[in-house]
Amino acid sequence: EPEVTQTPSHQVTQMGQEVILRCVPISNHLYFYWYRQILGQKVEFLVSFYNNEISEKSEIFDDQFSVERPDGSNFTLKIRSTKLEDSAMYFCASRQGATTNEKLFFGSGTQLSVL
Amino acid sequence: SQKIEQNSEALNIQEGKTATLTCNYTNYSPAYLQWYRQDPGRGPVFLLLIRENEKEKRKERLKVTFDTTLKQSLFHITASQPADSATYLCALDKQAGTALIFGKGTTLSVSS
Numbered sequence: 001e002p003e004v005t006q007t008p009s010h011q012v013t014q015m016g017q018e019v020i021l022r023c024v025p026i027s028n029h030l031y032f033y034w035y036r037q038i039l040g041q042k043v044e045f046l047v048s049f050y051n052n053e054i055s056e057k058s059e060i061f062d063d064q065f066s067v068e069r070p071d072g073s074n075f076t077l078k079i080r081s082t083k084l085e086d087s088a089m090y091f092c093a094s095r096q097g098a099t100t101n102e103k104l105f106f107g108s109g110t111q112l113s114v115l
Numbered sequence: 116s117q118k119i120e121q122n123s124e125a126l127n128i129q130e131g132k133t134a135t136l137t138c139n140y141t142n143y144s145p146a147y148l149q150w151y152r153q154d155p156g157r158g159p160v161f162l163l164l165i166r167e168n169e170k171e172k173r174k175e176r177l178k179v180t181f182d183t184t185l186k187q188s189l190f191h192i193t194a195s196q197p198a199d200s201a202t203y204l205c206a207l208d209k210q211a212g213t214a215l216i217f218g219k220g221t222t223l224s225v226s227s
Contacts, residue, residue: 004158043153045214104151108157
């Protein structure tokens with residue numbers, strides 16, 4: 001089965017530094033998402049992206065966050081100035097169509113640790 | 116906005132028994148509800164989707180029900196196995212046409 005690929009699997013950074021998390025969604029999918037999961041908590045929606053623009057974002061996705069699809073395959077999440085509370089597992093997901101009757105395919109995640 | 120509650124954080128059962136997990140939601144009634152499995156350190160994996168006009172959906176040992184009056188979905192695993200041990204997440208859109216949101220999940224442990 002096709003997979004969503006995320007790199008790196010682990011990222012350690014110092015508070016205040018910028019990080020870029022990378023994702024390669026499934027090739028014929030059109031809708032892309034970032035979720036995060038703080039240890040022991042639920043999977044939280046951050047942002048959705050379609051047709052090269054943000055279609056929806058949560059209150060978590062503030063000005064420190066940005067997303068980009070720099071080419072035809074990659075989808076990135078940038079955190080401009082990391083805080084301790086940004087430490088979490090970040091999941092990229094994609095799906096072929098827009099409707100919520102379609103399943104999401106998740107990557108294996110990037111564990112971000114902010115020191 | 117939509118809220119999802121999964122009734123228990125942990126469920127421990129013996130191999131061979133049926134596990135029943137509950138998902139309750141408030142406010143907006145979704146047209147669809149999905150269930151995912153999450154293993155430690157991994158991303159969620161889709162299991163089943165049920166539509167509002169479907170009372171029940173089955174896939175192998177899995178069964179999902181959807182009661183839009185009670186605003187509740189039940190997820191059953193029959194003849195459970197230790198390999199079924201994982202966290203099971205309920206997911207639905209927080210309002211029509213928006214992104215999926217997830218419940219906190221129920222961690223199932225099946226002992227042999």
